[in-house]
Amino acid sequence: MSDDTPNGFEIGKLMMSLWVPQALHAAAELGIADALANGALSASALAARLETHPEATERLLEALCVLKLVERGAAGYVLAPLGQFLRSDTEGSRRAWARLMGGFEVWRAWGRLTECVRTGEAAYAVGESRRTETETFDALFADATAATVFHQAMADGTRGQALGIIEALQLPRGASLVDVGGGFGELLCTALEHDPGAHGQVFDLEHAQRGAERLFAERGLSERARFVRGDLFETPPPDADWLLLKSVIHDWSDERSRTILDNCRRAIERGGRLAVIEPFAVPQGSDVPPAFAWIMAFSDLNMLVNTGGRERSREQFEELIGSAGLVVERAVSCGGFYSGLVCRAA
Ligand SMILES: C[S@@+](CC[C@H](N)C(=O)[O-])C[C@H]1O[C@@H](n2cnc3c(N)ncnc32)[C@H](O)[C@@H]1O
Known part of the structure; x- marks a missing residue:
């Protein structure tokens, strides 16, 4: 079974989905959704605001686009409806969840799952x-x-x-x-x-x-x-x-x-x-x-x-x-x- 079959991609995606909560965590920790709350920003403008590395910020934004949290438009990156949940001030905010679930302590504990099951x-x-x-x-x-x-x-x-x-x-x-x-x-x-x-x-x-x-x-x-x-x-x-x-x-x-x-x-x-x-x-x-x-x-x-x-x-x-x-x-x-x-x- 090669990786480009539907099942090959599915199993690979399941395994690599450990990347997802980390992308959400970084977005939440850095305050990306709050920074985009008032409208579109280019990656470099966002990076300047958050004091992050411009190119690395763009790479994270691209991953957030794939996850449908952010969209890339003519004026720059904007929050998609799902991304609103990463803001701190929205009614259904899950920013703290993203910080908790992708945070070091939870992450480290899950890294010991095999031993926990043993x-x-x-x-x-x-x-x-x-x-x-x-x-x-x-x-x-x-x-x-x-x-x-x-x-x-x-x-x-x-x-x-x-x-x-x-x-x-x-x-x-x-x-x-x-x-x-x-x-x-x-x-x-x-x-x-x-x-x-x-x-x-x-x-x-x-x-x-x-x-x-x-x-x-x-x-x-x-x-x-x-x-x-x-x-x-x-x-x-x-x-x-x-x-x-x-x-x-x-x-x-x-x-x-x-x-x-x-x-x-x-x-x-x-x-x-x-x-x-x-x-x-x-x-x-x-x-x-x-x-x-x-x-x-x-x-x-x-x-x-x-x-x-x-x-x-x-x-x-x-x-x-x-x-x-x-x-x-x-x-x-x-x-x-x-x-x-x-x-x-x-
Ligand atoms: C999973 S949280 C639930 C919080 C809240 N009841 C809710 O549903 O949103 C568990 C709560 O138990 C509290 N807790 C843990 N150990 C405790 C202890 N030894 N004495 C008092 N509260 C404790 C935690 O501080 C936390 O607020």
């Missing part, structure tokens, strides 16, 4: 990294910039899903809420906007505080939202009517997840509720949209290498939840990829 361990626990990284987020939160990129990426990813999740949960009016491991608190902000009588807290590590408080201020919610620093494994979150736990459990092993759930149970023992919000993994071949099958398979591997966690089926979540002294009262579909399990203390 051992079943996350990248931080295999090979040389064993000496320096001891826990899930050590590498991803290595410095303030890395942590901010991570939290911004999570907030951007949550934004489009948040209203569907909050509506599906049918929270009681005027409730006290805690967004546990809420990062910048995108989900909490959406819940508070949805119910002007509600108030809440984000419970997360210190490096999310500044970004969360900025988001509260931007959304006019500083009076009703506050950030509480805390460690999921050391202290229960603050008591509340409802705890929201979105995209947290999939980061962790069953054992670590049980500790988180156990701590959450303590915070709702006086009649509160916990909503565990995650996509549910389904067996291969199930009747789901191909995009869902793709994202779940690769997200599961991403959890293996980056965090040591996993994607789980509804049954696996229910078993885990039950083992932490919680009872699932109802399951809701949140639209999009997410589902929620509403739990109370047993």
Whole structure:
């Protein structure tokens, strides 16, 4: 089979597609989409603005054209509709995602996939990294910039899903809420906007505080939202009517997840509720949209290498939840990829 057959190209493209997130990462990191937001620029004008090498900049722009992120016109390079997502200020911005996914830490972790599959361990626990990284987020939160990129990426990813999740949960009016491991608190902000009588807290590590408080201020919610620093494994979150736990459990092993759930149970023992919000993994071949099958398979591997966690089926979540002294009262579909399990203390 030669490389110019359709299948030869397909397999080659799959292998070389490792180049793609790096091109997106470079574009995002350098701020190419923001620089092109106001109209066409030649490669040399763009390079002058970004203080990059003109010829290398043109070569990157050509690759971005192939990816349909940028178009080459008579007046220079312009952003294509898909490229708008690489801007920092668009509604569906994915600039932080591109910075995170093509960034050194994620990239390095994926470079250890073979060893992770051999051992079943996350990248931080295999090979040389064993000496320096001891826990899930050590590498991803290595410095303030890395942590901010991570939290911004999570907030951007949550934004489009948040209203569907909050509506599906049918929270009681005027409730006290805690967004546990809420990062910048995108989900909490959406819940508070949805119910002007509600108030809440984000419970997360210190490096999310500044970004969360900025988001509260931007959304006019500083009076009703506050950030509480805390460690999921050391202290229960603050008591509340409802705890929201979105995209947290999939980061962790069953054992670590049980500790988180156990701590959450303590915070709702006086009649509160916990909503565990995650996509549910389904067996291969199930009747789901191909995009869902793709994202779940690769997200599961991403959890293996980056965090040591996993994607789980509804049954696996229910078993885990039950083992932490919680009872699932109802399951809701949140639209999009997410589902929620509403739990109370047993
Ligand atoms: C995948 S993100 C999910 C963020 C947010 N819930 C969302 O869905 O957009 C996981 C969150 O868990 C937080 N986290 C990780 N380890 C933690 C710990 N030991 N204590 C508190 N929060 C932690 C991270 O800072 C991050 O905000």
